[in-house]
Amino acid sequence: MKKPLILVTNDDSIVAPGIRALIEVMKEIGEVVVVAPDSPQSAMGHAITINDTITLSKVNLDKEIDKEYSCSGTPVDCVKIAVHEILKKKPDLCVSGINHGSNSSINVIYSGTMSAAVEAGIEGIPAIGFSLLDYSWDADFEPFKKYVKNIAQKVLKKGLPDGVILNVNFPKLKEKDIKGIKICRQAKATWVEEFDKRTNPMGKEYYWLSGEFVNQDKGEDTDEWALHNGYISVVPVQFDLTAHHAISQLNNWNL
Template structure:
């Protein structure tokens, strides 16, 4: 039996996306790799799961790598559940998701299918990391990410992660030589200033496209946005206990008549 770690790989851009192909390539250098990823892009799916329809899974061969691969009709979170509970013959030592085509820094984490897969693995007690590159192009160049991904993944395999946490890793859109290193960060306070582009279809019915501009409201130098803007890879430990513990005392002073 292999002594290599078992690594589950998934993403939200779909199993054929260049980002996941790069991630698979790196992971096969450090472990036995099983890929369970969506058969089509799932961006903006948040932490969706498929409870009212069926899931289809097919074993596929996409390149000549050493990995085993399954294409799944579900969301990124579905892929992790299916991988862990149904397809893998033992518990994975690590789950990695991405590399996402586009940023999942700061508030983007809550909309992110990439991170929902990592969180789902974390809920199952599996050390997990989501990787994203700040470049939305399908033809983005992921080369500069490779050595960082390998180093971060090996650290997680060696040290583990605190219970209830996973890592959100974002790469600046820079050449390898221009990346200054890795910064451990907190999530910046930011939001999207949305605008809805209202149009009328040929049948006279109104419809909207969601558009928006990202606004960083947080100028702390310990944030992921600062790190990315200053040429660093950002690593944010995130948790899925959402309790705002600091608010409990105040709420206990309210009177509910």
């Protein structure tokens, strides 16, 4: 049987250990094409490049992959150029990650990893974003490879509802301590942000953004609850941002 065509991307750059781990798993499942940023693009959200050029460089980081490209653009650019210029067709699956750090709760809005997956979903491609709650470069992805493979194979076999993308987050745990997988909703949480104001040696002021993540959601059906209780969280997300529940209320305004 013909192997499925799988597009792999991320936001941490093409050399990040997370994407190299993801590539290893996807090679067991199908034919892999890699298009990923040439430098870190974390927190780029759904940004695209419109006021600059985009360059592609063919690389050979994995001798078993014929099509592997480093892209100067954003994660979303990577998906767009992969589909329209490199593949010339839609792949059977797009996987993004494995991200170094959490993309649970409100973080999904800022995430370059998830935005790449969402862009694939917009293109009509089944897509999954994978993230590990460990920001270190030498994070251990080994315990999660079997879960990545299982989830990807299930999506290939069963498909996803129209407009739905999976946001998968792994807790930072040893394999023996992982309790399983929970299908969740996104927790209601926010960042309480601060700007650290400083002055450079030339006397010019500049700022570093910092903040504290605050989870206001006490529900036990959320991604935050699952991750803090030893489970892998899987949240189905969508790119339709319509607040359907508010339409009837607005209709009563007689605008």
